Amino acid sequence: MKPFAALLAIALAASALPATAQEPAPVLTLSEALEIAREHNPAYRQALAGVAVAAADERRAWGSLLPTLGLGFTTSLTQSRVLTGTDEFGRPVRLDEASVFTRTATGQAISLGSVTLFDGGARLREARAARASASATRAGVEAEAVRLEARIARSYYEALRTERQIKLEEGLLESARDRLAATERLLRVAVSSPVDLLGAEIEVAQREQGAERARGEARKARLALGEAMGVGREIPAALDAELPAVFDPAALDADALVRGALDTSPLLAQMDGRRAAAEHRLRAARGARWPSVSVTPYASRGVGAQGYDALFDLNPRDQSYGMNFSVSLPLFNQFRTTYSVEQARAGRLGADEDLRAGRLEIETRVRSALIDLQNAHRTLLLAERAADLSRERVGMAQERYRLGGITFTELQDVVDRTAAAEREALAARFEFVAARVELEERAGVRLGDAAPVEPR
Numbered sequence: 001m002k003p004f005a006a007l008l009a010i011a012l013a014a015s016a017l018p019a020t021a022q023e024p025a026p027v028l029t030l031s032e033a034l035e036i037a038r039e040h041n042p043a044y045r046q047a048l049a050g051v052a053v054a055a056a057d058e059r060r061a062w063g064s065l066l067p068t069l070g071l072g073f074t075t076s077l078t079q080s081r082v083l084t085g086t087d088e089f090g091r092p093v094r095l096d097e098a099s100v101f102t103r104t105a106t107g108q109a110i111s112l113g114s115v116t117l118f119d120g121g122a123r124l125r126e127a128r129a130a131r132a133s134a135s136a137t138r139a140g141v142e143a144e145a146v147r148l149e150a151r152i153a154r155s156y157y158e159a160l161r162t163e164r165q166i167k168l169e170e171g172l173l174e175s176a177r178d179r180l181a182a183t184e185r186l187l188r189v190a191v192s193s194p195v196d197l198l199g200a201e202i203e204v205a206q207r208e209q210g211a212e213r214a215r216g217e218a219r220k221a222r223l224a225l226g227e228a229m230g231v232g233r234e235i236p237a238a239l240d241a242e243l244p245a246v247f248d249p250a251a252l253d254a255d256a257l258v259r260g261a262l263d264t265s266p267l268l269a270q271m272d273g274r275r276a277a278a279e280h281r282l283r284a285a286r287g288a289r290w291p292s293v294s295v296t297p298y299a300s301r302g303v304g305a306q307g308y309d310a311l312f313d314l315n316p317r318d319q320s321y322g323m324n325f326s327v328s329l330p331l332f333n334q335f336r337t338t339y340s341v342e343q344a345r346a347g348r349l350g351a352d353e354d355l356r357a358g359r360l361e362i363e364t365r366v367r368s369a370l371i372d373l374q375n376a377h378r379t380l381l382l383a384e385r386a387a388d389l390s391r392e393r394v395g396m397a398q399e400r401y402r403l404g405g406i407t408f409t410e411l412q413d414v415v416d417r418t419a420a421a422e423r424e425a426l427a428a429r430f431e432f433v434a435a436r437v438e439l440e441e442r443a444g445v446r447l448g449d450a451a452p453v454e455p456r
Contacts, residue, residue, distance in 0.1 A: 028237035033229055034152045038145070040230030047144040054130075054137035061130035064123055068113030075106040075312050104310040107302035114294045114326070120287025129280035136273025142266035148228075150441035154434060155225040160239050161430040162218035168426055169214040172419050173207035179411070180204050182402060196408035203412060244433055246380065247447070249373045257370060257443045258363050264444045271358045275351035282344040288337045289330060296324040362442065369439040376435040380428040387425035390418035 038044060082099040084092055116123060180200040186192035222235045229235070262268065303316035310316075330337065397414040400406045440446055 026237050027240055028235060029240040030153060030156050033156055033225070034149055036231065037148055037152050037229045041148055041228065042230060044141075044144050044148050045230075047141045050137050051134075051141055054134040058127075058130045058134040061127040065116075065127060067115045068111070070111040070113070072109040072111065073107070075310075076104065077308075077311055078103045078105075102307055103304065104308055105302060105304035106310050106313040106316050107300060108316060109298065109300035112297050114296045117293040117295060118290070119292040119294075120290030122284045122287035125280045125284035125287065129277040129284065132273050132276035132280060136270045136277065139266045139269035139273055143270055146266060146441060146444070150437055151228050152225075153437045155221070155228040156239065157243075157430055157433050157437070159218070159221040159225045159235070160241070160243070161426070162214065162221040163239060163241075164426055164430075165214045165423075166211065166218055168422055169207065169211040172422070173204070173211050175415070176200070176204045176207040179398070179401075179415070182398075183408060186402070186404070192404075192408060199408050199412060203415070243429070244436060246377070246429075246432060249370065249377055249439075252370060252373075252447075254367055254370050257439075257445065258366050260445055261362050261366050261443045262359060265358075265362055266444075268355065268358055268362065271351070271355040275348070275355050278344070278348040278351040282341070282348045285337070285340040285344040288340065291327060291329040294326045294328075296326070298322050298324075365442045366439070369435065369442045373432070373435040373439050376428070376432040380425075380432045383421070383425040383428035387418075387421045390421040394418040 080101045082101065083095055085095050085099075086092055180197075180203070183192050183197050183200040187194065187197050219234060223233075226233050226235045299319075299321045301316045301319040303310045303313050303318055394414050397406060397411050401408065401411045436447060
């Protein structure tokens with residue numbers, strides 16, 4: 001088990017202990033979460049298991065080009081008891097005493113099976129199809145790794161967003177308590193009314209409700225992160241608070257991103273491997289129309305004798321060698337070959353269209369992801385500006401409220417708008433991160449802080 005995985009296991013076990021017995025939770029970074037997911041995520045482990053099966057199938061296909069090898073050893077005992085015979089005239093008579101005859105034999109043989117000399121290239125192309133299928137399976141593992149990385153990133157940043165949401169709601173709660181205290185002071189000097197005090201108390205209750213709701217959402221997000229990682233429990237570790245830097249995606253070239261995605265996409269590599277396998281299977285099906293030529297060599301030795309002398313003889317002296325040639329010409333097989341060819345042709349056509357559809361889908365998704373990132377960047381800038389202005393406005397409004405210039409209802413309206421702006425700014429920040437993760441997944445690149453395009 002890796003060091004951090006061991007720490008996480010300890011933290012998971014300690015999460016059930018009383019709070020006084022718990023050690024400080026370790027910090028879980030995004031890279032560590034991904035490392036744990038590669039070891040425990042069920043979908044990724046299933047994809048890895050498919051690689052071993054595909055490799056074994058490829059070895060089987062290439063092995064079919066070689067003859068089989070077998071060794072055989074037999075030994076036999078035959079005993080007969082005869083009670084009848086013939087006289088000098090050939091008439092059957094009953095013997096006074098039974099005659100017993102014993103014969104033993106031992107044989108050894110080596111078999112190479114049938115060696116195909118020519119079959120229209122069917123077996124060779126089946127082996128190539130298996131190799132292409134194995135390549136497609138390996139590309140599928142890479143595609144699953146990309147999906148897993150994106151899923152872990154989304155779950156991780158969502159859990160981090162809920163942690164930030166808790167801090168935001170707790171900050172709003174603290175501000176509401178300060179306003180409640182200020183309202184109580186103003187009430188004592190008859191500047192505010194009991195209605196204002198009730199409004200301040202209601203606001204505190206609402207902020208407490210918002211904080212509790214945020215804590216519940218955070219626990220659910222940690223559960224989702226644990227599911228994505230394959231550990232199946234709420235992650236007790238603290239999350240690394242650093243977020244990817246914000247950059248202006250206007251400098252990104254959509255055409256360059258599309259070209260890079262089409263060149264490096266493991267999904268397209270998987271589809272291309274399937275198309276190549278379908279092409280080889282079509283050629284193999286056509287090869288069934290050709291005659292086949294095979295040879296079967298054999299070698300054996302044995303011995304037979306009266307009595308028990310040949311029983312379990314490990315070195316028999318009689319030897320024989322031979323070779324059988326076979327030529328098969330398909331004349332009519334009830335159109336089975338035609339059906340196989342048409343079925344293989346349809347499979348190749350389907351693989352071609354899947355590849356073409358995959359290229360179109362990737363181009364569309366990359367361009368859409370870039371548009372989403374650009375929109376998220378503009379939304380973030382506007383949301384942060386609105387949050388800054390709202391914070392400045394609420395400061396002015398609170399000062400006027402202390403001086404009796406506005407009512408508590410007017411102040412509460414400003415505070416509510418500021419809280420909404422704060423939430424929107426936080427959501428916009430993480431929406432930009434999510435859009436960035438989406439683009440990196442679709443384009444198969446990593447985006448640096450200044451938005452250079454780095455291959456995975």
